[in-house]
Amino acid sequence: MKFLVVLACKNLTRYKRRTIITAVTIAIGLMLFILIDSILIGVDRESVRNLKWYETSSVRIMATGYWEDRLMLPLDVSIDDPYTKVQLLREHGYDATPRIMFAADLILYSEDFGEDGNLPVQVTAVDTTLDNTVFRFEDTLLEGRFAESGKNELVIGSWMAEDLQAEVGYWVTLVTRGNGGFFEAMDMQIVGIVNCPNPNVNRSLLMVPIDTVADYLAMENLATEIDIALPESADTDVEAQAITRLMAESGKGTTVMTWKDLAGDYLAMMQAERGGSSTMLFLVFLIAAVGISNTMLMVINERTRELGMMRALGMDDRSIHWLFMLEAGGIGLLGSSIGVALGMLANIYIVQEGLDFGFFMREMDMAYRVQSIFRGAWSLRSILTTFFSGIFLSMLVAWIPTRRAIRMDIPSCLRHQ
Amino acid sequence: MIQVQNVIRNYKAGETVVKALKGVSLDIGDGEFLSIAGPSGSGKTTLLNLIGCIDALDGGEITIEGQPVSGMDKKTKTEFRRNNLGFIFQTYNLIPVLSAYENVSFVLSILNIPEKEIEERTMRILKEVGLEGMEHRRPDRLSGGQQQRIAIARALVKNPKIVLADEPTANLDSKTGEEILKLMKEMNRKYHTTFIFSTHDSMVMDYAARLVLLHDGQIVSDERR
Incomplete structure (x- = not known):
């Protein structure tokens, strides 16, 4: 396992530019996720507070x-x-x-x-x-x-x-x-x-x-x-x-x-809006997943001969799976770290200053009980979930291309150009 | 002891079936230094792959150390290769991000050998193949001959019974190729490891203690020197 970790780490430096581009894609996705989630949590909390303070009481x-x-x-x-x-x-x-x-x-x-x-x-x-x-x-x-x-x-x-x-x-x-x-x-x-x-x-x-x-x-x-x-x-x-x-x-x-x-209608609408937002967040994640999947496909394709050599020398399929998943996990770790760091930095502004949607809220009723400034909220759970999801997702999307490469017979791998 | 009995291997190339090996039979004793020679497409690599348990038989049987290869499942074959076989490839197939030392030692890592023993054995074999002092160099900072030496060290470090080399000198100039052959022969003599290598180079054939000539998937001569 130690060897696999060392090799995975070294392989990440092999194609530095590609690793960085993929990690940045993941980072942008996760940063957006953190910010949107922060705003949704913040607006939800503020809406509930404003409901209780001005509308329904507790x-x-x-x-x-x-x-x-x-x-x-x-x-x-x-x-x-x-x-x-x-x-x-x-x-x-x-x-x-x-x-x-x-x-x-x-x-x-x-x-x-x-x-x-x-x-x-x-x-x-x-x-x-x-x-x-x-x-x-x-x-x-x-x-x-x-x-x-x-x-x-x-x-x-x-x-x-x-x-x-x-x-x-x-x-x-x-x-x-x-x-x-x-x-x-x-x-x-x-x-x-x-x-x-x-x-x-x-x-x-x-x-x-x-x-x-x-x-x-x-x-x-x-x-x-x-x-x-x-x-x-x-x-x-x-x-x-x-x-x-x-x-x-x-x-x-x-x-x-x-x-x-008393606010059942509001909560139902929130749930529906949350569903819509979750779909949007899922799409953000999907973009990151496609990015890393594509990178892993290229990586595996370029290293098919190396993969054939390792299999010929007796490395088992499980270890090879782990090797590529560790590499993908490494990219995920890098992307998640950058994404979470950037997301947290940007979230300081979102929490303290917020985004002014006053022009929007004045004209239409979105069910949110927030008048104009949409402020974010800190959620450690959400940030940790985002961080680990980024890594886990990266590893998950590496599974399929690795599996495909492992199914290829060894002589074909060794002949691969 | 390797027994190749009436081995058949066919490949599909689109609609047509290519008969790569047409009933090849061969006995290879322990510690032999054997060259399988023949022109391109004669079936040399296919025979090596079958002996190396990385390809599947369509007919016949190969028995290595009493174990029939056709009866082995994928997992058993992997384990068998890991414990008993060493491979040397024409294009070296080293891992470019690893140093010479790491390229050799990883073979022992997958055998779960203790760290100290890995270090000892790796350093010893690197010294024997003439790469002492170059342990930390990556393949891109070594010549073709030096890279092939790493490949030889990688094949031998686990003390395999058999080393299979597919055109090991094809990518090297004649002088370096000869050095590699001398090294392989020396290792064969020293460790009594069976070396089976394919080639179509007459100089390489001259080094073989036994020369098996293949043509169109059949053995046309088997000469001991």
Whole structure:
């Protein structure tokens, strides 16, 4: 084996230029793999974080049956006495807040907006004190201030404000149906514009104080959901089970769902996009594999006589297989080392600065909950997998041409020109 | 002792079948210095390949040291060659990235001989073939004659019973070729190794202790000198 390793190493220096070109091909493939994978991991992590921080929270409690009708945003399927439940949750160490989600028609006036208009919207009524203990809107204020408790005030997402050309101080009316089906109109003044990292929220957020709308909508002491924040390290499923038990003790009629259940559509889309990205990464690997396979074919073809000599002198097929696989592995090792080093260097920039896809994300919904900058993430597992895959793949693709050469009879090998 | 009995070997060249050996029979004793001579296409290399267990018989039998070659599978043949046979090729077939020492010693490495013994035996044989002091040179820094000396050392280092040499002097000038032949003869005498070499060069034939002439796949003369 020692001889095989020595010979393989020496053979790698035999055709230096070819070895380097092949190794560089592998290196470029692996570097791209590391960068794309880093961006995918980074965007995925950031999307999950932004989902939990601005959209779904970690765990949500709803009235039983609400989830099935969620698209209708029903007010009559609601949680009774939400503050008692919030208090109970807080006593057990959970940061929780009630919310009311309702559908409305947003009426715009020409005095402020230049022309009259209306559009259907989804409104989020929040507890102005508790909401920031669960969601992270606190640092996202772009202009104005947050709505105050009991006042007819509204906070709007920055992209929506841009689309409507809305500014702080403008008045709008929300026309909706209250709990029981009666029509209600609420005049609200825009007091703040938030720009949060979740593009979905920026695109559609209309946030009002819960105590203001509860009165209008006949939702006093009712909420459509209670949102709970969990620490990053918490096991969401385990905590959700604990919360379910806690809610069961405090009365019936609630359902507990984790962010994974709530963002099922997102996760499914991510999986599909991951599948597409994996295909792309597979193609990157394939290019590297074709490169090394071609090199090994040339190497074996040029050394057929040498191979015949070694077989004539009694070297067994297994050793010859090992010899060429070690050589291919050597090229793979070189390529993987360069690729991983370059990939890690480039990834420093991707992690720290990121790539700005803002122009893209503003115009189209890609399901990612990242507004503009796609930042990478470090994944030791991914880097190690890439490194060893590069070596393993190189060895694997050398197997077939070596096998073909070994099948050739020795006299033919020795006659080979 | 090698017994070649009524050996037949045919090759396919497109649609036609070329009869390379047409029932060749030959007994070769231990320690012989035998030349198989004949014009191109007479079957010299084919006969050497068959004795060297690197080609398959179509008919007849070859028995080496009592072992019939036709009964050996691929693995057994490889093992047999590794333990009993040495090869010298016309174009030397040295590994260009290895030094003279490494080109010789690798034969012992595949026999799993201890490192110390490998070194001892390799240095000894290199000295005997006149390459002392050139152990670390690569083949591209050696002359054709010196390269063939490495090939001879490589063939002999494992103390094989039989050395097969296919036109060992064909790529050398006459003076160097003669030196190589003298060296082979000396090794034959010293180690009592059977040397079987093919040639179509009359000077080489003169060196043989026994000359077997092949023509069109048949032995036309077998002369002991």
